[in-house]
Amino acid sequence: xxxxxxxxxxxxxxxxxxxxxxxxxxxxxxxxxxxxxxxxxxxxxxxxxxxxxxxxxxxxxxxxxxxxxxxxxxxxxxxxxxxxxxxxxxxxxxxxxxxxxxxxxxxxxxxxxxxxxxxxxxxxxxxxxxxxxxxxxxxxxxxxxxxxxxxxxxxxxxxxxxxxxxxxxxxxxxxxxxxxxxx
Numbered sequence: 001x002x003x004x005x006x007x008x009x010x011x012x013x014x015x016x017x018x019x020x021x022x023x024x025x026x027x028x029x030x031x032x033x034x035x036x037x038x039x040x041x042x043x044x045x046x047x048x049x050x051x052x053x054x055x056x057x058x059x060x061x062x063x064x065x066x067x068x069x070x071x072x073x074x075x076x077x078x079x080x081x082x083x084x085x086x087x088x089x090x091x092x093x094x095x096x097x098x099x100x101x102x103x104x105x106x107x108x109x110x111x112x113x114x115x116x117x118x119x120x121x122x123x124x125x126x127x128x129x130x131x132x133x134x135x136x137x138x139x140x141x142x143x144x145x146x147x148x149x150x151x152x153x154x155x156x157x158x159x160x161x162x163x164x165x166x167x168x169x170x171x172x173x174x175x176x177x178x179x180x181x182x183x
Contacts, residue, residue, distance in 0.1 A: 014052050017042045018066040021059055026111035030060050030119035057124040064116050064128035067109055068135055074103045075139055089150050092143045100158050104165050114162060 020042035024033045035056055039046040053059035078099030104110035120126040137151060144150040160180070164170065169181040 010052070013044070013048075014062075015066070017044065017049060017052055017059070018063050021063040022067060022112045023108050025060060025063060025115055026108040029115040030056070030122065030125065035059065057122050060116075060119065060122070061124040061128035063112065064125065064132055067112060067116075068128075068132035070109065071103060071132070072135060072139055075099045075136075075143070078102060089144055089147050092145070093150050093154060096140055096143050096154050097157055097161075100154075101161060104161060107165070110162055110165050114166065 017038065021038050024038045024041050027033070035049050036046050038059070039049045042049070049059065053062055075096060078095055104113075116125065116129050116132070120129045137155075140151050140154050141147075144154065164181045167177075167180075169177040170183055172178075172181075
């Protein structure tokens with residue numbers, strides 16, 4: 001059901017704009033991307049972007065929330081097959097790592113997340129980024145039986161995977177790149 005004061009069509013349009021925003025922000029970040037570029041990517045006018053989102057910070061924060069939902073769905077889907085009664089923390093950690101690898105195969109999502117961290121000084125963006133991390137810590141905590149060390153390992157491995165993916169290190173045949181990528 002649509003949110004009060006909205007229609008199914010405007011909700012669908014908001015999702016399309018958020019998808020376009022993730023794609024655009026993933027390339028040039030919060031500071032380098034214009035709302036004109038996002039409007040063009042979404043196939044709408046810039047005033048309509050501002051009608052849906054009051055300003056660029058609200059749009060970026062909405063994109064962070066959108067990606068956070070995608071992350072939650074991906075993690076949940078990849079780990080659902082593990083029965084909570086029979087899974088070990090190591091099995092759950094492996095499944096969560098694989099889910100994250102699958103998520104960041106979409107380079108736009110991965111680069112957007114990196115840019116989101118860099119724009120966290122913007123008040124609305126910082127709040128959205130912290131909400132995103134809080135949701136992920138909670139979800140991963142549930143998967144890993146609230147094992148704080150395993151949660152930190154998952155996030156550490158994810159940060160390393162971001163670097164490996166952003167720099168395309170799996171394709172570089174040099175010792176330092178093989179060390180970083182584990183190949």
